[in-house]
Amino acid sequence: MERLRDLDEAELLARVVPRYAATRGVVRDPAPVGPGDDAAVVAAPSGSVVATTDTMVRGRDWRDEWSTPQDVGRKVVAQNLSDVAAMGAAPTALLVALMADPETPVDWCLGLADGIAAAAAEAGAEVVGGDVSAAGPGQLVVAVTALGDLRGRPPVLRSGARPGDVVAVCGSLGLSGGGLALLEAGEGLQDDAAGAPRGRAVTGLVAYHRAPQPPWGAGLVASAAHAHALVDVSDGFVTDTGRVARASGVRVDLFGRVLREHFAAGPLTLALGEVEAMRQVLTGGEEHSLVGCFPPDVDIASLPGPAWVVVGRVRPAGDEGPVVTVDDEVPDAPGWDHFAR
Amino acid sequence: MERLRDLDEAELLARVVPRYAATRGVVRDPAPVGPGDDAAVVAAPSGSVVATTDTMVRGRDWRDEWSTPQDVGRKVVAQNLSDVAAMGAAPTALLVALMADPETPVDWCLGLADGIAAAAAEAGAEVVGGDVSAAGPGQLVVAVTALGDLRGRPPVLRSGARPGDVVAVCGSLGLSGGGLALLEAGEGLQDDAAGAPRGRAVTGLVAYHRAPQPPWGAGLVASAAHAHALVDVSDGFVTDTGRVARASGVRVDLFGRVLREHFAAGPLTLALGEVEAMRQVLTGGEEHSLVGCFPPDVDIASLPGPAWVVVGRVRPAGDEGPVVTVDDEVPDAPGWDHFAR
Numbered sequence: 001m002e003r004l005r006d007l008d009e010a011e012l013l014a015r016v017v018p019r020y021a022a023t024r025g026v027v028r029d030p031a032p033v034g035p036g037d038d039a040a041v042v043a044a045p046s047g048s049v050v051a052t053t054d055t056m057v058r059g060r061d062w063r064d065e066w067s068t069p070q071d072v073g074r075k076v077v078a079q080n081l082s083d084v085a086a087m088g089a090a091p092t093a094l095l096v097a098l099m100a101d102p103e104t105p106v107d108w109c110l111g112l113a114d115g116i117a118a119a120a121a122e123a124g125a126e127v128v129g130g131d132v133s134a135a136g137p138g139q140l141v142v143a144v145t146a147l148g149d150l151r152g153r154p155p156v157l158r159s160g161a162r163p164g165d166v167v168a169v170c171g172s173l174g175l176s177g178g179g180l181a182l183l184e185a186g187e188g189l190q191d192d193a194a195g196a197p198r199g200r201a202v203t204g205l206v207a208y209h210r211a212p213q214p215p216w217g218a219g220l221v222a223s224a225a226h227a228h229a230l231v232d233v234s235d236g237f238v239t240d241t242g243r244v245a246r247a248s249g250v251r252v253d254l255f256g257r258v259l260r261e262h263f264a265a266g267p268l269t270l271a272l273g274e275v276e277a278m279r280q281v282l283t284g285g286e287e288h289s290l291v292g293c294f295p296p297d298v299d300i301a302s303l304p305g306p307a308w309v310v311v312g313r314v315r316p317a318g319d320e321g322p323v324v325t326v327d328d329e330v331p332d333a334p335g336w337d338h339f340a341r
Numbered sequence: 342m343e344r345l346r347d348l349d350e351a352e353l354l355a356r357v358v359p360r361y362a363a364t365r366g367v368v369r370d371p372a373p374v375g376p377g378d379d380a381a382v383v384a385a386p387s388g389s390v391v392a393t394t395d396t397m398v399r400g401r402d403w404r405d406e407w408s409t410p411q412d413v414g415r416k417v418v419a420q421n422l423s424d425v426a427a428m429g430a431a432p433t434a435l436l437v438a439l440m441a442d443p444e445t446p447v448d449w450c451l452g453l454a455d456g457i458a459a460a461a462a463e464a465g466a467e468v469v470g471g472d473v474s475a476a477g478p479g480q481l482v483v484a485v486t487a488l489g490d491l492r493g494r495p496p497v498l499r500s501g502a503r504p505g506d507v508v509a510v511c512g513s514l515g516l517s518g519g520g521l522a523l524l525e526a527g528e529g530l531q532d533d534a535a536g537a538p539r540g541r542a543v544t545g546l547v548a549y550h551r552a553p554q555p556p557w558g559a560g561l562v563a564s565a566a567h568a569h570a571l572v573d574v575s576d577g578f579v580t581d582t583g584r585v586a587r588a589s590g591v592r593v594d595l596f597g598r599v600l601r602e603h604f605a606a607g608p609l610t611l612a613l614g615e616v617e618a619m620r621q622v623l624t625g626g627e628e629h630s631l632v633g634c635f636p637p638d639v640d641i642a643s644l645p646g647p648a649w650v651v652v653g654r655v656r657p658a659g660d661e662g663p664v665v666t667v668d669d670e671v672p673d674a675p676g677w678d679h680f681a682r
Contacts, residue, residue, distance in 0.1 A: 032389060033496055037588075038427035038573060039393035039489070041496050044385035048373060051469065052380035053436040053486055057476045086379035095394040097484050128392065131484075135398045141476065143438050143484035145394055148380070155374055155382045232379060247378075 004109065004134075005102035012109070012132060019113035020127035023120045027092050029149075031128045040128035042093040042147055049092075050148035050155065052083040058140035066183050067210050069108045072142065073115020074211035075286075080146035081123050082232035082288035085219025088156035089148030091123050096130035099141040112142065115211070123216040153223050161229035161248035161293035167312035168300050170218040170290045172208070173237050173263040177284020178272055179209025201267035214288035215306035222292045225303055229293040236283040238324050238331055241291050245322040248293075254312035256327040262309050282331055345450065345475075346443035353450070353473060360454035361468035364461045368433050370490075372469045381469035383434040383488055390433075391489035391496065393424040399481035407524050408551050410449045413483065414456020415552035416627075421487035422464050423573035423629035426560025429497035430489030432464050437471035440482040453483065456552070464557040494564050502570035502589035502634035508653035509641050511559040511631045513549070514578050514604040518625020519613050520550025542608035555629035556647035563633045566644055570634040577624040579665050579672055582632050586663040589634075595653035597668040603650050623672055 004012065017035050024030065029043035042049070056062060056076045067075070081091045096116060098109065120127055125146065135141065182188040188206035214232070222230055229248055231240045238254075245252045259281050260274075268277035293314055294300060300308050317323075323330050345353065358376050365371065370384035383390070397403060397417045408416070422432045437457060439450065461468055466487065476482065523529040529547035555573070563571055570589055572581045579595075586593045600622050601615075609618035634655055635641060641649050658664075664671050 033428075033498065037496075037498050037500075038424040038571070039391045039430075039487075041428065041491070042390050042392055044388055044390045047385055047388060049383050049385045049390040049488065050380045051383055051434065051436055051486070051488060053438045053470065053472050053484070055438050055440055055472055055474050055484065057440050057474055057480075059477050060475050083379040087374075087382065089380075093392065095392055095486060097394045097396050099396055099398050099482050099484075129394065131394050131396055133396050133398055134401050135482065136400050136480070139398075139477065139480055139482075141440050141480075141482050141484075143394070143396065143440070143472075143482075145392070145436060145486040146380075147390065147392060150382070155378075157374070157378050159378075230379070 002106045003102065004100055004104050004106060007106060009132060015110060016113045019110060020117050022117050023126045026121050026124050027126050031093055031126050034126065034128050040093065042128055044149060046150045046152050048150060050084050050087045050089040050150060051145065052080060053143065053145040054079040054083065055141060055143040066189070069111030070115035071210040073112045074119040076142050076144045077116055077119035077123065078212040078214050078288045079234065080144045081125060081216065082214045082234065084146050084148035085290060086230045086232040087148065088153060088219050088223025088227065088230055089150045090220050091125035091146060091148045093126050093128045093147040094120055095145040096127060097143040099133045099135040099139065101137055101139050102134050104140060151220065156223050156227050156230040158229055158231055158244045158247040161244050161250050161314050163250055163314055163316045164296050165228055165293040165314035166296055166298065166300060166310055167252055167254070167314060168292050168294060168308040168310050170292070170306055170308045171215045171287065172289055173233065173287055174268050174277065174280035174284040175205050175208035176212055176286040177280040178268050178277070179205035181280065182206055182271065183209065198270050201270040204267050205271050212286060212288045215290065217305055218290050221303050221305050222290065225294060225298050227292040227294050231291050233287040233289045233291060235285050238282045242324045244291065244293065245324055249317055249322050251315045251317045251322060252312055252324045253315055253328065254324060254326045258309065258311050259326065282326065343447045344443065345441055345445050345447060348447060350473060356451060357454045360451060361458050363458050364467045367462050367465050368467050372434055372467050375467065375469050381434065383469055385490060387491045387493050389491060391425050391428045391430040391491060392486065393421060394484065394486040395420040395424065396482060396484040407530070410452030411456035412551040414453045415460040417483050417485045418457055418460035418464065419553040419555050419629045420575065421485045422466060422557065423555045423575065425487050425489035426631060427571045427573040428489065429494060429560050429564025429568065429571055430491045431561050432466035432487060432489045434467050434469045434488040435461055436486040437468060438484040440474045440476040440480065442478055442480050443475050445481060492561065497564050497568050497571040499570055499572055499585045499588040502585050502591050502655050504591055504655050504657045505637050506569055506634040506655035507637055507639065507641060507651055508593055508595070508655060509633050509635060509649040509651050511633070511647055511649045512556045512628065513630055514574065514628055515609050515618065515621035515625040516546050516549035517553055517627040518621040519609050519618070520546035522621065523547055523612065524550065539611050542611040545608050546612050553627060553629045556631065558646055559631050562644050562646050563631065566635060566639050568633040568635050572632050574628040574630045574632060576626050578632070579623045583665045585632065585634065586665055590658055590663050592656040592658045592663060593653055593665045594656055594669065595665060595667045599650065599652050600667065623667065
């Protein structure tokens with residue numbers, strides 16, 4: 001098997017960069033300078049650029065037994081572009097840094113590039129540059145930076161929610177967390193049960209955990225609809241919505257019935273049972289769906305693109321402060337923490 | 342000693358983010374949205390943004406015995422911003438991702454932030470965002486993305502050099518490579534010889550290797566002077582200049598006498614001897630100085646800011662193709678390669 005140490009840097013790049021060619025031209029304003037010079041030049045037609053970075057570490061953020069390199073590529077793109085979307089921006093460009101043990105198979109790196117390219121092309125972002133670097137034995141780290149354009153509109157911050165706003169979710173909830181719980185329980189990697197209804201549900205959750213499919217473009221839709229606040233679900237629905245509540249100084253009341261019937265019912269409940277399904281809806285991380293707070297006069301049902309589901313209402317912060325409630329109770333919903341785990 | 346595992350992510354960020362406050366406002370157009378939301382928003386007054394990423398891995402790109410966390414921070418900023426400068430741009434913003442073993446001392450992370458903030462403030466770039474993530478035992482990786490603005494001018498590419506251009510260098514050559522060679526030989530970490538002339542030279546080289554001081558702002562000067570091509574010295578002077586030669590389809594003739602008298606003489610020769618000094622000038626990496634190819638009518642001596650030294654001339658590519666020569670000979674100057682080392 002060919003490994004990174006068998007190639008020099010130029011040979012590796014000569015194989016990786018063409019994998020990203022599929023992303024050239026998927027963006028409305030292609031980058032004037034792509035890979036190959038000291039730096040890329042990316043169009044920023046709004047006169048500003050949205051920028052964010054997010055990383056994945058083997059053994060922490062993925063396991064090779066569970067995820068293909070294509071999965072890892074898709075996931076790291078989803079993580080980054082959902083942060084761009086959560087500002088109300090359209091993605092424009094990605095930079096990809098890979099720190100890898102020289103014993104890493106070359107095919108793994110090419111698979112990673114394929115996964116990144118596929119997700120980037122779907123989302124409308126070009127891969128414009130990156131870096132490769134040797135790391136120690138067993139180490140494999142992917143660091144991605146995503147850029148986006150606001151299309152002339154102001155950014156949609158976490159701090160803009162106002163009492164009376166309608167709270168809506170675009171995308172799923174709990175699938176990624178549910179898939180992770182199944183993998184940790186040793187389920188979802190065998191295909192033999194995939195034919196049965198629960199088997200199909202398990203497979204779907206695990207697939208979403210491995211390669212999330214957030215609603216590309218929904219951030220732009222929310223911004224065009226004058227959303228007051230936006231956040232993506234990366235650490236858990238209640239945790240991330242709580243960040244909006246705190247930043248805005250408001251209380252967010254969520255409707256338990258909608259969460260149960262729209263998000264927890266179906267595959268999640270089939271695979272995990274009702275109680276665990278609802279727990280994953282409220283606390284599961286890495287879903288990368290969007291939570292928006294919209295002015296009450298916005299007709300949520302008629303927004304273009306993937307559906308937004310009304311899940312709650314923004315209220316003035318009461319005695320309990322800027323909290324999130326489900327059916328008027330503050331849920332016990334710890335989110336993901338990187339170091340305390 | 343307090344370690345990362347003793348803090349949750351919010352507590353760590355509450356200590357790190359204020360370290361970057363010194364960089365707020367150092368840029369001409371401050372970022373409309375800094376750290377704390379899903380992503381940052383950075384001003385891009387030219388309607389485009391220069392973007393690059395570069396990483397450092399402990400044990401590969403630095404050793405804890407040789408470098409303080411402040412050194413690592415300064416070095417990773419220099420690496421990134423010299424790539425921005427090499428496009429002819431002014432730096433605007435940095436994003437910093439840290440992947441760290443939870444056993445890493447908190448003080449190391451704060452020192453890294455201080456080094457990044459100090460170099461960023463000197464260079465005129467704001468730290469606008471980042472990411473922290475847990476990594477495996479002993480792992481410590483810093484991934485930085487730098488953004489820049491072209492101030493309304495076109496990017497200065499590697500491919501623009503033309504026969505007749507004057508080749509000039511801004512900054513030093515060989516100091517970083519020389520410092521590394523000394524450290525590898527076990528020299529430069531003791532202060533006892535620092536008083537003697539060679540001791541001072543050794544200390545200077547090692548200090549430059551640990552925390553390069555490239556000429557911030559020189560890229561912008563070159564662009565304003567209508568430089569045809571620019572590159573920064575990251576893998577070695579001849580290697581990087583060779584990239585300009587190949588991209589432009591030209592031959593670059595370097596003047597050995599100038600390189601010897603201006604760059605190799607002095608501390609490099611004092612510390613390493615004449616032969617090794619010249620070898621480091623030609624092949625030493627991580628210097629992050631700039632090499633520019635200017636139209637022949639540009640008065641190099643009168644460029645504002647740090648001095649540019651004329652070191653060569655661009656010629657049409659001859660029978661040997663787009664090569665770099667020193668006194669008409671192609672030098673044997675292998676550059677740095679990440680995986681083949």
